[in-house]
Amino acid sequence: MRLARAALRQVHRPLCARSSSRRACIRSYATTVSAAELEFGQPVHETHPHILKPGEITPGITAQEYADRRAKLAFSLPDGAVAVLPSAELKYRSGPVFYPFRQESNFLYLTGFSEPESLAVIRKTGPALGDYTFHLFCRPKDALAEQWSGPWSGLRAAEDVFNADSAADIAALPSLLPPLLRDATRIYTDAPLSATAAPSPLASILRDLPLRHAPLPLSPQTNPLRAVKSPAEIAAMRHAGRVSGRAFTSAMRQVWASEHELHAYLAHAFAQHGLAGEAYVPVVAGGPRGRLIHYTHNSALLRPGETVLVDAGGEYGWYITDITRVWPVAGRFSPPQRDLYAAVLAVQRTSVRLCSAAAGLSLDAIHRAAEAALQAELERLGFDFGRGGAAASELMGVLFPHHIGHYVGLDVHDVPGYPRSVPLRAGHCVTIEPGVYVPDDERFPKHFRGLAVRIEDSVCVDEEGPIVLSVEAVKEVEDIEALR
Template sequence: MKYLPINNEVFTHNRKNFVSRLKPCSIAIFNANDEFPRSGDQSFLFKQNPDFFYLTGIDQEQSILLLFPDCPNPLYKEVLFLRQTNEHIAVWEGHKYTIEEARVASGITNIYWLNDFDVILHSIINYAEHIYINTNENDRYAHTVPYRDIRLLESLRTKYPLHKYERSALVMRDLRVVKSDTEIMLTKKACEITRDAFVRVLKFLKPGVTEYEIEAELTHEFLRQRATGNAYNPIIASGKNAIVLHYVDNNQVCKDGDVVLFDFGAEYANYNADMSRSVPVNGRFTKRQRDVYNAVLRVMRAATKMIVAGTVLTEYQDEVGRIMTGELIGLGLLNKTDVDKQDPKMPLYKKYFMHGTSHHLGLDVHDFASRYKPFEVGNILTCEPGIYIPEEGLGIRIENNILITARGNVDLMADIPVEADHIEEIMN
């Protein structure tokens, strides 16, 4: 790992919260992520399962966490299983956790090698009534390949068909959305690295620079500051590319007179930042570009004020839509008469602002959370309105990351340049 060590108290606290919500006489099993083949003899860079990391702080493949708070054998109430290293692995793959290192990272005392898992599990599982299995229930994505937890479930159902199987995801969805002080600190670090990369790019950008050169500058700054890398595939969309919401080709030349839409963020210690900015290639907005930019900025600031405890996502989005509609009328993109006659189920603003305004942020960029539960203290959400005008080859999106506290909210990206004048000042 590139990032600095994390105090294991946060992971110990997370495990206590999790087991406190289990049914009596329950055992829960969490797996590290699979390693995915990239080619004949290579795997993709390993990315840890966010739930497993949340509970252990262990950033290594082929690892298992077993939690059985009512276990009659106190040795197995909380157990971590690790892949046992050897000289061959050390030579070809490098260092792996020792048992003592894993104790320090996780706060778990009882640690065994992975080849002990089946024997230990069988010795205690028949004293449990419920078996909690972790499955990916993020409703933004569905796996089409049976992953490690699903394969384990199929195996356990065959061996232990009369146990009652439960979903850990129902518990994790409530826990992960409320961030601890340590998680907030790690997210702030990701935001700080993202800020530095953006300022670096502002000083680098000029007509003739390619989108991939900008991507290289970002990645350089991320890695230089101990980030794992990009939180997601960065969007460097110049000119008409900016009207493609998930444009990631990043292979065009940035032309004089165009605006570049940036959507990128650093990943630090598995926690993510998610920022969008739109800047003029030549360092000066045209009047039209500035007008659209300022309209989006006003919407973002109005929406940010609504990101507080108790806000309901659907009502929030409807209100942002009404604010955006007014801005689009002011820009001459919508006609007030047409808006007055619109079908409320098909609001006209969606022609120019077709995506949601906010999503939860954390160990996943689109973090695991309920879209129906009101916002709570400890949530971190994005705020990212945009206006996309295909006929003008112009796309503007502005995005910051907002933490909800008991006293309102805190913009974790408040120190990242966002005013049009400030951006021009840095670029010139």
Template sequence: MAVFLRNTGNGVCVRLTKVWNRAICRTDLIVCHQRHTYSSSPQIQSQLKTTAKKVSIPTRNLGQPTPYTHPHLMKYGDVTPGIGAAEFVQRRTKLMSEIGKLSASEKGKKHIVVVPSHPKMYMTDEIPYPFRQSTDFLYLCGFQEPDSILILESLPDRHLPAHKATLLVPKRDAHRELWDGPRSGTQGATDFIGVDVAYENGGLAEFLEQLSQHNNIVLWYDFLKPTHPEFHNKIMKQLILPVRNAGNAIKTLEETLHRMRVIKSPAEQELMRQSASIASHAFINVMKFSTPLINESDIYARIDYECRIHGAEFLAYPPVVAGGNRANILHYVNNNQIVKPDELILMDAGCEYHGYASDITRTWPVSGKFTPPQRTLYEVVLDVQMKCLEMCSLPNITLDQIYNSMLKMLGCHLQDLGILSRQLDEMDTLKHASKYCPHHVGHYLGMDTHDTPRVPRSVNLQPGMVITVEPGVYIPLSDTNAPSEYRGIGIRIEDDVLITKDGTAEILTSQCPKQVKDIENLFSGTMFPW
């Protein structure tokens, strides 16, 4: 047996113990929670110190990457690439602490949290869609297999956030694994994921029925937005109905989880930097690749290729690749037309890197040179966007306030260009400006592209939040109120912004060119000549 210590660099110290016998070589990790904790609450820190758990790295393929099978992606201590076992414990503990705060007036209650995974979805008989895990489930445990369910229970005679974490997972099945790939099974789930106990999901109904027998239950489950229809039916029958009939409370979880998820940990911030960097460089190569008369589908294929070849798992959402007047269709995803030599291309795309999304929009002339009307409108949008980015560093600022300022600035610019009348009062100017930019200035970004929608855009921006800033101007060919030279032009410029711990804005996508001269130099070969 060999024992040595290793610092993983994420604030997690691990003790690696290699054990050899006739049958196995297993690497065990003792996860010690030392620094970069998710909360400074003494109550949470106390709980973390008492829940340091032995986490094993099985020396076989599981249903997801591990440091043993994917050492090029993960280091020891990771449950998902870049996120250590300690952080998942901290997230679950933080959730139970928040539940404790929300239930401070309810003494003697047993709190049960139920978070299902996604099921596997099929496009036709036996042909599955690529699997993407339920975000809240993945955030809390890191388990990447379908048809699983996480259950957190408060403990008798102990105060929250003390809890027990149970995972129900698919049974190991040699026949199904032949077709679908390895499964972790209950042993793999407890060893690698680090929950307290795991069971096979075939026993879900019985397990839920046992939970329903407890007295004074408060059940936390998002019954209005079920992620797994089959499990939802069992939860309704075996747990919700008995709990409700006994007069116990049933509460939704989404808002509490979104308030947690909107603040990114240092590890999450680094993953988002990487996601933004990959997408930024992909945009550069796609811009250089585009030429007059190119098909939008070629650009779609190239952005997908560039993101994947540089480490992203896949695109974060179906991209918008819109030439000319099609840029005025905000969610244009057909991406199958020819781009004429005098047209702009608006591309809205991003990648997902180890579970974290980027989201960029750039607009450029396929010829490599803006026409005078295109350049005029582009510089309007760029000016507004730069000023909105500066506002992100202001104290006590919200996305809604930045949005209102965006409309005011756009309204003034559109009046200067003769697109809006100068006779309009302030309210009418805002109203008409919103017709030329009918979407918000931005949204939260994270594990989902439109992340944490239950967090209002009226809350102050806080350190750890990541947002998009994406003003646009859209003037369809059919708009006879606009001067003819601007008709058929749609422009949007979007960057991803991290609010840092000192309250300033870090532009995660700053490597992606957006100044007129930089874009035109890109085509001439004087910028990024590779």
């Protein structure tokens, strides 16, 4: 592996960039093997220049940005504290058939390293922003194992590509991790450590160490960092939104016989135009199935006279977009479909405009405003909410049973545990998705029963106003109908 390390020094020097307060990543080796001839566990610029630019660890995100993220996390911790992040593990569908691997989001956010059987340790070493060390445990190169399982990056690449201060064999964790943790003032980790959790080497190590304090959860430290997106993250999400939105618009132009056919088209369109694929299992729901919020069977026929509700999005560099559109299967809305759609669209437009740093509103506040606006729109269409109060609130809970939105980023529902009550600031990225789902219930006008409308965009909050990341997915009634 010495050749690989030497090659990376020559061609990957931009990847070794550290924050200005840290030492330069300069190593001395003597060889001329090109990194383009080597194999890694994920794309690097030299092997995949069509995916990564020089200096990038993942699409759009540079080694410097990953180093800065680790620095910010360490700076937020008490002196002498250590963050411990185990990777995700490979999940099996049945027998030896596995699901595509997806790295644990906090681990990915801080390292860019996308392999299982790994563990990252970030230790605060001083009071300045760049005072930290980064240790990465992972699998060493193994030619025989890689012949069967495909390549992985190994220990040298962990240092030279991913900028670990030290790298070690994950199999040596029981002997090498305790010295890194023994004198920590605090340990932060989201690893399951309870007695009922599945046994793991990390849990055993922490249980056997004479710790001063019980480990604390890490997510409260990472959530504020992840919630505010950098310009590079926003650019990645904008690209995902652009490609996904165009795929939606293209799909609206065509006639589809079944939900499955439409689903397959969108999945292909996302991948065909430079995205990694689907960001989540989509909803493709024809007619009354649109009332089922997370309907994912996507197997029924699509019938003229009905609408189809599609909640889908693509992924770029592990950053996702989340879009929902509704359109008529036959190309034109019926009068009730048009009226209900227009009501939801009016509320969606108003709610998107509230996503500005100047407004200072939280998602919860926008939800309350949207709920009031939606009730007013529905009353105009003949829905009876009585004199308001608890009864009206109950009816709105039936018609609009979910929140106006959620944070979006590396995860579809990003930064779990980060409250919706936080005032939105520049860099927050959210969805805005009002919806109305009318059951077959005598309390509601007959001609609207069975209809479902949800309109959703991914939106980034900016000082000057909202940036709609999915604007290429058309949503005006006239534009949708004109596509046919």
